[in-house]
Amino acid sequence: MYHRFMWFKSVLRVITFISLTSYLGYYFDQFAVGVICGGIVILAWQYWRLHRLNYWLWHSKKITPPNTRGVWANIYEGIYAVKLNNRNKRKALGEIIRRFREGAEALPDAALVVDEKGNITWCNRLARIELGIRWPEDTGQNINDCIRSAHFKKFFKAQHFDHPIEITSPINPSKVLEIRIVPYAEQDLMLLIRDVTRVIQIENMRKDFVANVSHELKTPLTVINGYLEMIPEDGSMPAPMMHKAITEMRSQSIRMQSLIEELLVLSRIEASTERAFEKLVNVPQVLWQIQAEAEALNRDKQHRIFFDISPILYVYGIETELRSAFSNLIFNAIHYTQPRGVIQVTWGFEGQQAKFSVKDNGDGIAAEHIERLTERFYRVDKARSRTTGGSGLGLSIVKHVLSHHNSKLVIDSVVGRGTEFSCRFSPELISLIESDKGN
Structure with missing residues (x-):
């Protein structure tokens, strides 16, 4: 609890104590000795209070200050108030950091923060997955040692971040990553990394789908058409040949159906946005x-x-x-x-x-x-x-x-x-x- 400090009362106490020791010295015909003794007592008392303050600040585990009076009570209360204020600020800052980390982990992209020299200071879970970063072991590691790409090194060195670049994933050669760099804080940079493999592959996927279907369906369709041409319009065909034709056409149609289903599964996986x-x-x-x-x-x-x-x-x-x-x-x-x-x-x-x-x-x-x-x-x-x-x-x-x-x-x-x-x-x-x- 804050008590307003009374300067007059504190000075009055010092004057009263010095006057008392001076009077005792004068009474015993040792005025100078009395004044000096009074000053020494006051000085020793103040040093004792400084010792208690130092012990409380650096060695005591208690946050509450020692009991005292006078000017030292106000000093203790002032320091205690600063401590409480700092502790509350640390709690508030810790809560902000916690929310920041939760928000960063919820990002749909990998996020990574580096300083002006390119040394890693923070990354989220997706960055660890997409780039193979070990956390916190790789703290302070240069980003060029994690993304071993000449194109990226040239891009990072040029410091022109108006447009993103695309590189091959350092841990998965079949993936393509888009990296966008934006300013962060005062001198730091944030790398936002997104997997764009499916965007790049989707056009090739469509072309491959058409080419593969036309190639793989050609044989069963040829077989089916061949048998259909053999069957007379009136359907008068020997039973053994008819049985063989129907059996073979059914087999080829099942093969085509299975082929189309697997192609659709493959296409769905390649184009998945999940x-x-x-x-x-x-x-x-x-x-x-x-x-x-x-x-x-x-x-x-x-x-x-x-x-x-x-x-x-x-x-x-x-x-x-x-x-x-x-x-x-x-x-x-x-x-x-x-x-x-x-x-x-x-x-x-x-x-x-x-x-x-x-x-x-x-x-x-x-x-x-x-x-x-x-x-x-x-x-x-x-x-x-x-x-x-x-x-x-x-x-x-x-x-x-x-x-x-x-x-x-x-x-x-x-x-x-x-x-x-x-x-x-x-x-x-x-x-x-x-x-x-x-x-």
Whole structure:
């Protein structure tokens, strides 16, 4: 509580004390000694008060001041009021910082702040995901060491930030990032980073869609038209030939329908505007559902399929896309592994990353084919693909889904010994949640 300081009262106390000591000195015929003793007592008293003030400021854990009187009471109360004011300001500033961080994490773009020399001072979660920045380990790291692009270095050095630039993602070569730099605070700069891969790819996607459809539908349409031309107008055709024509046309129409559906799935994934890192996906539940579907699909080939699934390992992503990728890999293993083969499906930790893998003991894939397996409509054995109903789009779908989640498909295969398809998810996308398969 503030008490108004009375200068007159304080001076009067000092004068009264000096007068008393002077009178005692005069009474004992030692006037000078009395005055000096009084001054020494007052000086010692003041130094004692300074000592208590110093101890309270630097060593005491109490925020409340010691009890005292006079001018020192006002000094203590003044310092105490400043402390309370500073503490309240720190609380208010902490609340502002908390709201700023929450707002920054809610941004749809990656955000990163650097000083005038380009050293990183802050970044949000999306920046850590898109640029592979470790936080807070990379605090003070130069931005050019994180974005290793000659185009970006030249752009940053020129200091002309009127227009954004586009670069290849430093951690995902299949992604294109748009970087816009704006002034921030007094001398700092803020980098706003957006994934524009789908914007760039959308026109190519349309062209590829038309080209692929025209190429892949040509054969089944030719077969159907051929049989239709063979059938007389009056329908008088031997029963065996009619049965064969209808069977083949039905098979080709089913193939076309499957092809169109997979093309639409692939196009939807490529053009998706859904953000991949906002929703938590219950991957164990997804895999348990796929396991039931795989067992139904496996009735004819009688494979031994083993699922080893961590029940607590979830990831941030898009559930429909991850389900499509995982099911494609598992169903491909069932289709292309010889009857009564062994298939192992694993979902768990590998170091700090989450790993999904499908391993079989099938025929294996020659090394010259592995790099091209994720291309649209690429087939190692076209005749075999037609027999199994493959369209050549499954692994392309997997590739685009994993690219959308900052991952990639890894293929390890030895001819005659089997193949393993796997992918890994970064620690930033992982969440551990207690789960029960029965729920």
